Amino acid sequence: MTAPRRLQILSVAVVAGLHLAAGIAQPAGPLVTATPGVAGATEAAAEAALKNCQLEQSLRLWREILAADPIHERARFVVTGLTAQALDLDSHLAVIQTLIEQKATDDVHPLLDAASRRAATDTQKARILYLRGRLARELSQPGRARANFEAAGKLFGDSDWAGRSAIALAEMDQAESVPARARRLLSAVGENRQLSASVREEAALKLLLMDSSGWTSRRQVAALGELLGDTTDDAVKRRILSEIVRSCLAAQGQWTPEAVEAAGAILDGDPPHAPAGSILNKLSSVAARSQDPSVLDALLKVLAEVKLKDAPLARRAALARADALISRAVVDDDAATVKRRLAGAGEALDRLAAADPTPADTEQIRRLRGRALLAEAQKLIALSGPAEALPAVTKAKAHYLAALPADPAGALAQLQNIGRLLEHVGQWHTAIDLYRQIARQFPHMAEAADALLRVAEIYEQRLNAPTAALEVYAEYAGRYPAELPYRQLDVGRRLRRLGYANVLDFQKRNGLDPDGAFGPNTRRKLEQLEESFDVIRLASPGRDTGVIRGRFVHPTMFAIARRLQVQGRHHDAIRAHLLLLNLFPTKKQADDALLAVARGLRDNLLFEEALGAYTELIEYFPKGNATSAAYVEAAACLENLGRWKQAGELYELYLKKFPRYRHAGLCAARIKLLDEVQQYQEFLAANGAAAKAPEAQYQIGVILYKRLGNHTKAAVELAKVADNYPKHVRAADGLFTAGAAHLRTENFPAARAVFAKLAADYPQSRLADDAQYWIGHTHEYAARALGKLDARRIVLRRRAGRQRESLLADMQLRRRYHPQARPGEQMPDSVWTTDALGVLTSGSKRDRVNAELFRAIAAYRAVVAKFKMGDMAGKALHRVGEIYTNYLNDPEKGFQAYQELLTNYPGTTQAVNALYEVGAYRLHNKDFAQAVKCYRQFVYNYPTDKRAQDAMLAIARCHMESKAYDKALDAYQSYLSKFPAGRGADFAKAQITWIRTYHY
């Protein structure tokens, strides 16, 4: 309740007291009638006076009656009441004055009228006139105000209230820009020795304020300080101090130590409750908000010294001091001092808590304790690091969790702040603990839903723990569903599900009174309908209202699963997709998830399990977007399993079901090819030892490789040629193609193994040097992909060995799709690589890249060493040069490789490149003569090469660099004669002009 309002109520009480007369008058009838004769006439007169509010006259009469009859009850009652009232007129007027000062002017007029009827002394009458003037001024009636003030001055010239009226008149004059009159009035009051000191000092203050209105704040404060020394009245002193505070604030725009000290001085003289409360409010605000150490120090000093007799005010001062201590700690830079100050604040709060505080104080103490804990946590994080600060954060967390029932909004806001603070300093797990605690303790609140979601986001985005994130998302979806199952829907949705637009529609169509209200009849009818609609018998109405809805999380979960798949974490990806299917089987991502599961199994060569997943997809989502692809991919799995007939049947089924889909042509072609493969297979089965058997085996592999594009199976089948028929002419060919097939699947280790076998077992084969070259190529390619060495990036599929191991070991998952699944892999392990990029070898990425490059060089060198006369030797040397020059940043060694190439294999295609590269190397090393030689040789030998132009320009540049301008001129001219419209023609012309201008 505001102060003016309280005063108004008090005034009403006063009025009620005045109207006691009326109250007293009520029972007068029977009492008076009981008294006979003269006494009766006196009583009647007394009653009449009472009725007319002539209270003093009435009192006199009643006293006479009481003197005559001491046991006269009515007289005793009225005299007691009226005496109290008469004596209380001054306090009544004080109340009215306060009301006016507080601008609570409603209904003050009757009060003043009543008071004026009672006024007996000149002082009271002067005061009433003064108050009437003040009231009129407040009500914007300046004429009436002035009249009253002037009347007070004229009728009661030397009274204090007349003096105050003069001061009020001066204020009005000043407001009306008549300063001379105002000054004269104030001077007159100040010089009137018959007035009390307080009035004269007040006039002096007003005069000073009026005179100092154009002064600087410093001068004004100095003058006020001087006046303060001469002032004796406490109230005026307080006003002077208030003016000092105001001046300081106006000058600085914020609290200064001087202002704080002045405000503190106001409290020194044990001021009345209201002004003291007002000052304490201001100081509390400073304590809570100020970040200026000097202000806070001054405040702490003031609050330590202040001695207030009023207990509530003293408590408020103590609270403000605790607040100021916390604020001072916040701006401290030393951890020990911070702790000391906060401990001081804690002790102060403990003392306050022990002193039987009011509920409001308890709330304030709780708030300040939380603030102290939070401040400690924040300061320690900043000054000593998170490890030191965590206990303080934990205490703050416990404090706000305990405070949550009492102040849910405030405590939750602070808890969220703590969570953000923990996140800010990277204490993710501690933040997760906090959020989980909120979610566990207050699951019925929306904030709990947010907290749980935040946990999931931290796992996903900060801790790189997608599987943990998925678990939390699942829990979130279970606890805060984005859409409720039918049984948990509200009435509106229940009606809509049954085909009704709303309750009114339902009532109209079911013969109910259409009032739009969901009354008992309507409810009963709806339940009947639901009962008859067997599928959807609902729980009792209203049971599940108020369930907190959450966000849709299935798109996020699907995205996480996709990411896992791309990262090569197949097992985790499959589990993530299965979780999605488990929770959201009707969402549009469900069939994609199942397809991803099938593909994950297929990519790990678990073809039987993949088939199970594809079958499930085909059966569960017959009309899904991904279903047609499932047919083709399932058929490919069957190919890998060697079940050619079933694969063909599946392709046929595809053609039958999706004759216009994009894979129709592919299926038709494959059906024929599978027939062919089947025939070879049958031939092999029947004639395994026949002379044509190796050829049949080879043809199966070739069909798979070249025409079906099934490289995994092709590698297996082609390797069989060498395994089963090592002497056959197709053996080396088979091995080489098997290696190529492995390369297609980016299975570098397997490809290297096959090529190495070919190079070792069939060194005389025409493919042996190729095989050795490709070994080098796999290393080089892996290094380029891993180190991102080329401008155009090589991106390989990612695979994780541990994930494959865990997938193979997850028999529960595998048997879900293939009940006969056995531990271990289905295909030879060599077919599946775990480490195409060598990521499992130790060392940094740069080390791994370099190691791969050196392995590549070694392999290329082996080509040159073992197969000197082969067609791959030149290529190998060229690659060695390229690796040194482009990837290992060692052009010297690259140059050596090129030189070796030019020396030993000058007629090869690679020699062209080598020659050009050597020229570039010489130019780079400023060996211009040799560079010119190389480039000339290049132009002479390969005049049609697209780099011939560059070579001729390079020759000219070499001459320019060696300042052989005549030769340079010749070189540019010969370039122009050969390439008059070449891309360097303009440049050549300019150079020619320049040489002619400056050197001839």
Add this chain to the structure above:
Amino acid sequence: MLTKSLLLMLSLCVCALPVTATSRLAGAAPAPSSASAPSPAPAAGDQAEAVKVYARGHYAAVVALLGPKHEAGRANIQQRLILARSYLHLGCRDDALAVLNSVLAADIDNPEANALAGRIRHDRGEHKQALRYLQHAYRLKRDPATASLLGRCHYALGQPVKAKVHLEAALAADIRDPTNSLLLGRICLDRGMGALAQKYLLMAQEAGATSAELHELLGRAYMLQRKYIGSVQARRLEGDPAPGDIVAGGVVLGKIAGVAGRYKVCTPYCALHEGYRLLAARPRSSEARFMLAAGWLAAGNTELAAEHLKPLMQTQPPPPGAAELHARLLLAREDYAALEARLAAPAATGSLDRAKSSQFYYHAAIALRAQGNRKEAIRMLTKAEKLSPTSGVVLRSLAALHLSLAQNDQARQYYARLVELFPDADDIDQLRNTLRVLSETKGGAR
């Protein structure tokens, strides 16, 4: 004429009824016995008479009436079907099958004969043969009863995908049979599809199924979906219900502090609720205890969780998942000594695998560190490190903790390991820098 047509209609209705239904009819009718059975029907023995006798549930009489006629090869297909049904009611499957074979020999596309033959084979456990008959019957007539049988055959043959498709078809046509939805729920549950399992199991419940098995399956479906307590609402309740009381369908989780008369109540669609229902049906069910323990732990009531977990941990060996739940409970209760003992327990008492144990040690260490007990946190982290020596989070925490305690040598070792193990880490430069500073300077406590 009218009577004849009525009888014909009745015969058709009877033939269309499934055996179970007719059995119920038979149960309602006076039980036929050799003593009380009426004497064989009149010599006329025409089809109408046979239908009438069959409808009365006098199957022996039907056999007596039509058997000789069938033996003599004079019974028509309709009469043979009635005879086969009567044999079936009398439990003479072989005779029924012989009669049905004769029908199929005459009319291989008779849907009823195929369906009945399939049913008999299915009842005998000859699912592959049954499948042949039933598939043919279903091709001829899309009958929900046949679809249901087909689904059961596929399920018995380990073909849950096809089983699901047929059972769904049966359910779409006739929702009243809870066994279909129950089996569908079970299939979905086996396939790890919790939401679908929940849907079918609730349909079974709505169709009148009430059994402990249903509660168990429902509970599992909820557990699979992580609906340990599901949605929680703040409700105003009369009286003073205790946690675990089932009020208005939901389970009371506890009072809401600071608000008189308001309680946290969880939805009935959760494992906690089903756990209570299962426990009421099967008081010794460990599955129910597990659901309740998981539910109460999710609700943050560790006392009740411990109460339900205790009997589980006393069984030898504890059920799967109980050890992990127990460890989570101890972590929630901040009873780190007991947690250590649990993690160190031998396999017979339900130990956890290395990765999970390491995680629990790590979480305990994080909690201890948050409480300011850094030395104890280091001890826990060291245990976690032993179980998973290459764990990045464990090594990072150890490094940071040693650094904060000014134990620079140990901190340096851990930073060196981090740099060695994670050369491609995002913050590798920061790790290297810290390592370099630690190597160069003495002290360095933060």
